[in-house]
Amino acid sequence: MAAAGLSKIKHVRAFTVRGGGADYHDQGEGHWIDNHIATPMARYPEYRQSRQSFGINVLGTLIVEIEAEDGTIGFAVTTGGEPAAFIVEKHLARFLEGRDPREVEKIWDQMYFSTQYYGRKGLVVNAISGVDLALWDLLGKLRGEPVYQMLGGAVRDELQFYATGARPDVAKELGFIGGKLPLHHGPAEGLEGLHKNIAELAEMRSRVGDDFWLMLDCWMSLDLDYATRLAHRAYDECGLKWIEEALSPDDYWAYAALKKNAPKGLLVTTGEHEATRWGFRMLMDMECCDIIQPDVGWCGGVTELIKIANYADSKGVMMIPHGSSVYSYHFVITRHNSPFAEFLMMHPGPTEVVPMFHPQLIGEPVPVNGRLHVSALDKPGFGVELNRELPMHRPYTH
Ligand SMILES: C[C@H](O)[C@H](O)CC(=O)C(=O)O
Numbered sequence: 050m051a052a053a054g055l056s057k058i059k060h061v062r063a064f065t066v067r068g069g070g071a072d073y074h075d076q077g078e079g080h081w082i083d084n085h086i087a088t089p090m091a092r093y094p095e096y097r098q099s100r101q102s103f104g105i106n107v108l109g110t111l112i113v114e115i116e117a118e119d120g121t122i123g124f125a126v127t128t129g130g131e132p133a134a135f136i137v138e139k140h141l142a143r144f145l146e147g148r149d150p151r152e153v154e155k156i157w158d159q160m161y162f163s164t165q166y167y168g169r170k171g172l173v174v175n176a177i178s179g180v181d182l183a184l185w186d187l188l189g190k191l192r193g194e195p196v197y198q199m200l201g202g203a204v205r206d207e208l209q210f211y212a213t214g215a216r217p218d219v220a221k222e223l224g225f226i227g228g229k230l231p232l233h234h235g236p237a238e239g240l241e242g243l244h245k246n247i248a249e250l251a252e253m254r255s256r257v258g259d260d261f262w263l264m265l266d267c268w269m270s271l272d273l274d275y276a277t278r279l280a281h282r283a284y285d286e287c288g289l290k291w292i293e294e295a296l297s298p299d300d301y302w303a304y305a306a307l308k309k310n311a312p313k314g315l316l317v318t319t320g321e322h323e324a325t326r327w328g329f330r331m332l333m334d335m336e337c338c339d340i341i342q343p344d345v346g347w348c349g350g351v352t353e354l355i356k357i358a359n360y361a362d363s364k365g366v367m368m369i370p371h372g373s374s375v376y377s378y379h380f381v382i383t384r385h386n387s388p389f390a391e392f393l394m395m396h397p398g399p400t401e402v403v404p405m406f407h408p409q410l411i412g413e414p415v416p417v418n419g420r421l422h423v424s425a426l427d428k429p430g431f432g433v434e435l436n437r438e439l440p441m442h443r444p445y446t447h
Pocket residue numbers: 082086213230231266268321371372391393
């Protein structure tokens with residue numbers, strides 16, 4: 050039974066919406082995020098130029114709303130679209146309705162183990178993450194507290210960001226501490242592609258100077274041999290800071306080998322497509338990387354991220370969450386082993402700072418001069434509202 054003053058959960062609803070936002074790959078033509086980026090599908094020439102051509106944006110955004118008996122609504126956005134909406138409405142909602150919203154652990158446990166026979170990673174854990182984030186948002190709104198306060202409070206006054214996008218030189222001018230470039234050419238483009246990758250990085254190094262961090266996001270596109278050669282050349286010739294998600298997320302053995310093969314001083318990072326405490330334990334126990342990068346909207350939500358982050362802390366591994374806007378800001382500010390955060394540049398250029406989940410959230414804070422003061426997070430829940438002017442669709446009910 051809910052304690053006096055805290056409403057029980059009345060109803061869970063799932064919606065879908067298209068056009069950017071949490072499904073940040075769902076952008077219009079000409080956007081930097083869909084311009085010949087190296088992927089595991091780039092071995093097929095017909096899918097090389099555009100990730101949308103092989104369906105990267107096929108799912109769209111999932112919106113989860115949880116309404117309490119007093120009418121308070123918590124919500125969250127993540128990816129997963131219509132199939133995730135089905136899972137939320139037809140399977141997960143039963144573990145919330147009629148419950149005390151403070152039962153986050155029990156609700157998570159029931160969502161995960163009831164779906165384990167067809168879930169464990171990917172879409173199902175995206176759906177669980179969306180529900181979990183909406184639940185934390187509701188709890189914060191019911192208590193009148195920001196999520197970061199419920200997580201133990203801020204350990205510093207501001208967040209510092211690096212920027213992901215095709216223009217680290219602009220990111221530097223905008224005050225970010227570093228810039229992460231997408232890798233453009235994968236192994237199928239041979240030695241010529243490797244030379245082009247290095248030339249692009251060298252050109253960017255010459256624009257940003259010696260001290261600005263430059264990173265490469267390889268989006269699962271490489272094999273171990275290519276990744277090793279790229280790592281050495283990019284570090285030696287261009288002072289690369291880290292090589293990200295170079296390999297398939299399933300190939301823990303290749304990651305462990307890459308970390309051994311990589312030059313000392315270059316960081317190996319991965320994890321945005323990994324999920325749950327068990328997946329991240331594998332990455333850390335097998336010494337696959339120096340930085341883990343869970344996406345809070347995909348790895349199991351805040352309830353699971355607490356466990357992942359604590360394990361990382363105990364192993365001395367840094368945790369820099371992937372993207373995920375306010376959902377990671379509220380977490381990162383509470384952790385010493387997350388000293389900075391990612392900001393995904395969603396401007397098509399990208400030459401301006403625009404909210405990462407634009408246009409889905411109202412009141413979404415953005416870094417100013419590469420920083421965000423904790424006071425920007427001082428609103429109940431995750432501190433944002435849903436833009437209800439968007440054409441939301443509720444494909445299933447229960
Ligand atoms: C730029 C990358 O290919 C991807 O779209 C985003 C990502 O992996 C990241 O922000 O990290």
